[in-house]
Amino acid sequence: MSTVTTPGTGVRPAAVPRIRLDWRLRFGALSLIWGFSFLLIKVGTDSYAPFQVTLGRLVFGAAVLVAAMAAKRERLPRGARTWLRLTVAAFLLNALPFSLLIPSTLAGVCNATSPLWGMALSLVALSEDRPTRLRVAGLGLGFLGVLTVLGAWQGFHGLDATGTAMALLASLSYPVGWIYVRRTLAGTGHSHLSMTGAQLLLATVQLAVVTPLFTSFPSRFPLVPLLAVAALGALGTGLAVLVQYGLVAEVGPTTAQMVTYFIPVIATAAGVAILGESLTWTTPVGAVIVLAGAALTQARPKPRTPRPEATAG
Numbered sequence: 001m002s003t004v005t006t007p008g009t010g011v012r013p014a015a016v017p018r019i020r021l022d023w024r025l026r027f028g029a030l031s032l033i034w035g036f037s038f039l040l041i042k043v044g045t046d047s048y049a050p051f052q053v054t055l056g057r058l059v060f061g062a063a064v065l066v067a068a069m070a071a072k073r074e075r076l077p078r079g080a081r082t083w084l085r086l087t088v089a090a091f092l093l094n095a096l097p098f099s100l101l102i103p104s105t106l107a108g109v110c111n112a113t114s115p116l117w118g119m120a121l122s123l124v125a126l127s128e129d130r131p132t133r134l135r136v137a138g139l140g141l142g143f144l145g146v147l148t149v150l151g152a153w154q155g156f157h158g159l160d161a162t163g164t165a166m167a168l169l170a171s172l173s174y175p176v177g178w179i180y181v182r183r184t185l186a187g188t189g190h191s192h193l194s195m196t197g198a199q200l201l202l203a204t205v206q207l208a209v210v211t212p213l214f215t216s217f218p219s220r221f222p223l224v225p226l227l228a229v230a231a232l233g234a235l236g237t238g239l240a241v242l243v244q245y246g247l248v249a250e251v252g253p254t255t256a257q258m259v260t261y262f263i264p265v266i267a268t269a270a271g272v273a274i275l276g277e278s279l280t281w282t283t284p285v286g287a288v289i290v291l292a293g294a295a296l297t298q299a300r301p302k303p304r305t306p307r308p309e310a311t312a313g
Contacts, residue, residue, distance in 0.1 A: 035266020060233025092177030094203035118175030142293025149286030
């Protein structure tokens with residue numbers, strides 16, 4: 001057994017077994033889980049209100065993490081300040097974005113803008129992230145991709161402006177939340193399992209308070225949509241969070257964050273193949289442009305090599 005400190009967050013995860021599934025396989029599994037999450041959201045919202053789907057997602061996700069904590073005999077974090085900061089993190093990373101995500105192919109593409117928002121915000125909020133030409137070019141290219149998906153030259157006719165704005169706000173909420181976590185919850189000494197478990201429990205409480213204000217208690221519980229919500233929570237929230245934090249601990253946040261770039265491709269394919277969603281050329285072309293821009297923001301310039309004349313004599 002060995003202990004690894006989570007890069008970027010300062011959170012010390014629990015002991016990690018030496019023999020484990022290759023990170024590339026876990027990366028691919030995480031891409032599939034989150035890519036199909038939009039399909040599960042669609043199936044769930046066919047019978048339940050969006051807030052009810054979000055609450056169910058958090059309940060099942062928190063249950064998975066609580067069960068994992070019990071199996072590993074982990075305890076919840078201590079300290080009023082830690083819990084207060086976790087409450088903010090739960091709102092920014094779970095309660096708010098989960099409630100805003102719409103069940104459509106467009107939501108998957110908008111979700112890929114999250115690294116672009118994060119790059120722009122980190123330039124201001126995090127001193128270790130300095131702008132480079134490649135990163136600035138990536139931000140511009142990613143923005144062009146979003147405009148392509150939305151068909152900006154057509155004047156946005158027929159576009160669900162409210163749904164699009166909600167999806168973009170959800171994608172913005174994630175980097176804001178991670179920057180907040182990095183700046184306020186680094187170095188707590190708690191494992192990532194206990195921190196994430198507490199975070200999902202707090203998000204569940206937040207949605208449990210809000211959901212009755214906007215929806216009424218369901219009169220019936222259709223089985224297939226209920227199973228979709230259960231899978232969305234257990235796999236797309238609970239298990240996915242554990243896999244994500246494990247990837248961050250092993251290969252670093254930059255490589256782990258690249259999973260976001262594959263989500264719109266999988267979400268688009270699943271929506272078209274399984275749900276029969278319509279697809280115009282602007283969506284795949286815009287998605288490719290967004291992915292290219294996001295990839296540029298993660299590029300690192302090659303170190304300069306001294307010229308021969310500079311090293312002579």
